[in-house]
């Protein structure tokens with residue numbers, strides 16, 4: 167059975183639309199105008215246990231919104247969703263025990279207490295038995311080289327140190343599914359490589375399924391046999407990493423071309439379990455209709471805040 171099963175998953179936000187100028191601002195005080203933004207637009211996504219999937223797309227594509235629905239933080243506007251056999255936003259308590267989440271921009275650790283104490287609190291929250299907790303902590307601290315960091319308050323950690331602790335925190339309860347939203351943002355190359363090795367290892371050793379969002383395509387190339395490319399809330403490509411690399415072209419070039427509306431290469435198919443999304447050839451400008459221009463520009467790779 168699939169570990170993630172999303173059908174026509176959709177999320178719309180109602181956004182305040184301001185009128186231009188001072189007079190407009192004055193009118194806004196009395197009658198507010200809203201517009202609907204479809205951040206995730208009827209996506210179908212199936213992920214099997216043990217897969218490592220790269221979920222990529224330009225700023226504002228809807229990646230974080232998808233992850234928030236998959237983790238039960240946001241309630242979908244429409245569609246069907248089953249993750250680890252649960253409807254995420256409905257069965258919160260049972261569901262969160264089965265997943266781990268890291269948002270690179272946010273911390274799940276308590277700022278003023280030592281990392282070890284945060285871990286203890288998480289152990290209680292997730293109801294992890296002592297022996298199991300010690301075994302997991304030993305393993306995670308070893309692979310992520312946490313060592314002395316465990317006794318330092320989170321606020322005194324560097325970004326890379328904290329991120330290693332965040333990963334450990336997300337895995338202390340032994341989830342079968344791990345969501346990572348830009349986990350390597352701002353990290354130096356050594357920490358980044360260590361985190362890559364770590365993710366590879368937990369996938370190999372425990373069969374942990376990983377959905378990874380990142381603007382670092384080297385992370386994707388190193389980790390993800392399967393790539394899903396999202397733009398304006400719609401999936402443009404879902405298939406094997408190898409199949410989207412054109413002859414002699416690196417992933418970055420190909421992905422840039424896709425974002426700019428060119429067709430995906432790879433000819434006959436997208437590899438095992440992969441599929442090419444048919445309307446892609448028309449370019450994203452042709453999508454019209456429900457397409458929404460996201461805020462904050464469309465520059466890829468800027469690593470803007472989600």
Ligand SMILES: Nc1ncnc2c1ncn2[C@@H]1O[C@H](COP(=O)(O)OP(=O)(O)OP(=O)(O)O)[C@@H](O)[C@H]1O
Nearest residue numbers: 179205224225226227228229230231460461470472
């Ligand atoms: N809480 C919210 N209220 C209103 N609009 C939102 C909200 N969260 C996201 N959006 C909008 O939904 C769209 C998708 O945002 P999302 O954060 O999912 O993009 P993303 O793919 O994660 O981008 P990035 O690469 O910048 O992190 C954007 O247009 C954004 O402005």
Ligand SMILES: [Mg+2]
Nearest residue numbers: 229230471472
């Ligand atoms: Mg985001």
